[in-house]
Every structure is written in structure tokens, then in C-alpha cells.
Amino acid sequence: MPWGSIEVEAKFTAGPDTEARLAALGAALAGSSSFRDLYYDTPDLRLTRADHWLRLRQGGWELKCPPVPPGGAALAPQPPAGGTGGGPEAAAPAPPAVAPTYQELTSPRAIVGRLCGVLGVAPAPAWDQVPGAVAGLGLQEFASFGTRRRSYRLGGLRVDLDQADFGYAVAEVEALVGAQEEVPAALEEVLQLRRALGRDGATRVPGKMSVYLQRHRPRHYQALLRAGVLAGDPEPPPQGDDVAGPETLEKRGPSPVMELAGGLESEMGHSSARGGLGTDGPPPQHSAP
Numbered sequence: 001m002p003w004g005s006i007e008v009e010a011k012f013t014a015g016p017d018t019e020a021r022l023a024a025l026g027a028a029l030a031g032s033s034s035f036r037d038l039y040y041d042t043p044d045l046r047l048t049r050a051d052h053w054l055r056l057r058q059g060g061w062e063l064k065c066p067p068v069p070p071g072g073a074a075l076a077p078q079p080p081a082g083g084t085g086g087g088p089e090a091a092a093p094a095p096p097a098v099a100p101t102y103q104e105l106t107s108p109r110a111i112v113g114r115l116c117g118v119l120g121v122a123p124a125p126a127w128d129q130v131p132g133a134v135a136g137l138g139l140q141e142f143a144s145f146g147t148r149r150r151s152y153r154l155g156g157l158r159v160d161l162d163q164a165d166f167g168y169a170v171a172e173v174e175a176l177v178g179a180q181e182e183v184p185a186a187l188e189e190v191l192q193l194r195r196a197l198g199r200d201g202a203t204r205v206p207g208k209m210s211v212y213l214q215r216h217r218p219r220h221y222q223a224l225l226r227a228g229v230l231a232g233d234p235e236p237p238p239q240g241d242d243v244a245g246p247e248t249l250e251k252r253g254p255s256p257v258m259e260l261a262g263g264l265e266s267e268m269g270h271s272s273a274r275g276g277l278g279t280d281g282p283p284p285q286h287s288a289p
């Protein structure tokens with residue numbers, strides 16, 4: 001497919017028996033890796049509020065975004081991750097009717113074209129490589145964290161078991177499909193494997209970014225809740241010894257909701273005064289995975 005595969009995934013929390021169950025089901029360990037992700041956005045968060053996630057992973061640029069056919073109009077709006085979207089006063093989001101799907105763009109031309117489309121600017125000649133566009137568009141790093149990953153393969157499915165260096169572990173079952181019509185069947189396969197691993201999915205499990213923002217960039221997190229891009233999961237309980245101690249909700253001071261009462265414009269004024277991207281100041285650095 002010319003515009004790349006569509007990812008269909010379901011997250012879960014791995015248990016102590018997950019790898020044994022994977023082996024019993026015939027899954028093969030495909031590899032272990034460690035990588036660091038740096039994520040970028042405009043100071044007023046226009047990429048992530050549009051559900052576009054530009055990252056630099058081990059020297060390669062990737063853009064995760066809702067699937068759009070080349071030259072085509074956007075597909076029907078997707079539900080946010082577990083929510084129904086809505087305006088700034090939207091209530092707690094409901095569980096998703098269908099899984100949000102993403103495309104992962106890796107060619108510089110596709111990435112820059114999509115960024116310019118979202119931001120409504122014409123690409124400049126110097127932006128034929130992503131770093132040029134990042135500089136020209138004024139994008140800034142808002143998150144940086146490392147991940148240790150063990151990946152399994154079972155048929156056409158992949159299972160990733162991730163441990164992030166800010167003290168959060170999450171797993172996902174993923175299928176890649178070539179067209180939107182194939183999503184429902186792929187999702188059924190994905191959910192079937194998650195069930196076979198003993199994870200019924202009754203509780204929605206947030207992704208690494210959701211937890212990272214909730215802990216480290218609460219105003220950015222709140223902006224994405226209001227935009228309907230993130231679902232507003234309760235912060236997961238501490239996991240094992242890997243707890244990110246200094247940044248718990250209790251220690252963070254006033255509620256981010258209270259701080260945000262004035263809306264994004266006042267946040268931006270606040271943030272400019274502090275010189276940080278978006279709303280929360282420079283991203284905390286975590287040690288390499």
C-alpha cells in the first residue's frame with residue numbers, strides 16, 4: 001500500500017506468566033532491544049492535539065498519525081484513545097467503540113508533507129530532510145524516555161513487552177494491515193491473543209506517553225484530554241521497584257485542572273514566561289535504557 005501499513009493494537013499489562021504463556025502458544029522471541037524516543041511538537045502543541053506524534057528513535061525519524069490515503073481527505077474522525085472527544089468541557093471519556101489505528105511514516109518526504117499539512121504551511125526547499133523541517137517549523141522536544149523491549153511473533157501478530165525508564169511497564173499486541181477494511185478482523189485477532197494471554201482488557205491500559213505526560217507534563221496532558229486525543233486514564237499504580245519517585249501527583253502541587261482553568265492561551269503566556277515548550281517547561285531527562 002503506497003501510504004504504509006495501518007497498525008491495529010491493544011495494550012495490556014503483562015503478568016509474571018505472560019512470557020511463559022506466549023511460549024506455550026508457540027510465539028517466538030523475535031528480539032530484545034533498548035531505544036530512546038524523543039518526541040517533538042510546536043510550542044502550542046498543534047501536532048499532538050491533532051494526534052500526530054513525531055519522534056526520533058535511535059537516529060530515525062518516525063511520525064505516528066491517523067491513517068490518511070495519499071492525496072485523499074482524512075478518513076472519518078477516529079475516536080480518541082478511549083474517548084469520544086468533545087469540547088473543552090467534555091466529560092470523562094467513554095470506552096472506544098472501535099480501536100484507534102495509526103500509520104507510521106518513516107520517509108522524510110512523507111513526514112514533512114504530513115507535518116506541513118497539519119500545520120498549514122508550505123514545505124520549504126530546505127526541508128527535504130526532517131531536521132530541517134523540525135528547525136524551520138519551530139518544533140521542540142517535549143518528551144524523552146528510554147524503553148527496554150522484548151518482542152515476540154505469533155503468526156502475523158507481534159507482542160511487545162516494554163519497560164520504560166520512568167517506571168512504567170506496558171505491553172501490546174499488534175497487527176499490521178494494508179487497508180481500513182481489514183481493521184475489524186485484525187482487531188479481533190489482536191483481542192483474541194490478548195485474551196489467550198489471560199488479559200481480558202476489562203481495564204483500559206494507558207500507553208507510555210499517556211503516563212509520561214500525566215507524570216511529567218501535566219498541562220500538556222490536560223490539553224490532550226481536552227482535545228480528545230488522550231482518554232484520561234487514572235494514573236496506573238506504582239510498579240515494583242521501578243517507581244518514578246519524585247514526580248507523583250501528590251508532590252506536583254496544585255491540580256493541573258485548576259491551573260488550566262484559564263485555557264490554553266493563558267497557559268501559553270505562562271509557559272513563554274518560563275521559556276518551556278507547550279506548558280510544562282523542559283522535559284525531564286531519564287537515564288539511557
Ligand code: V4E
Nearest residue numbers: 011053064080081082100102207208209210229230
Ligand atoms: C499514537 C500515540 C503515541 C505515539 C506512541 O505510540 P505508542 O504505540 O504508545 O508507543 P510505542 O513506543 O509502543 O510505539 P511503537 O514502537 O509500537 O511504534 S502517544 C499517544 N498516542 C495516541 C494513542 C491512542 N490514541 N491510542 C492508543 C491505544 N495508543 C496511543
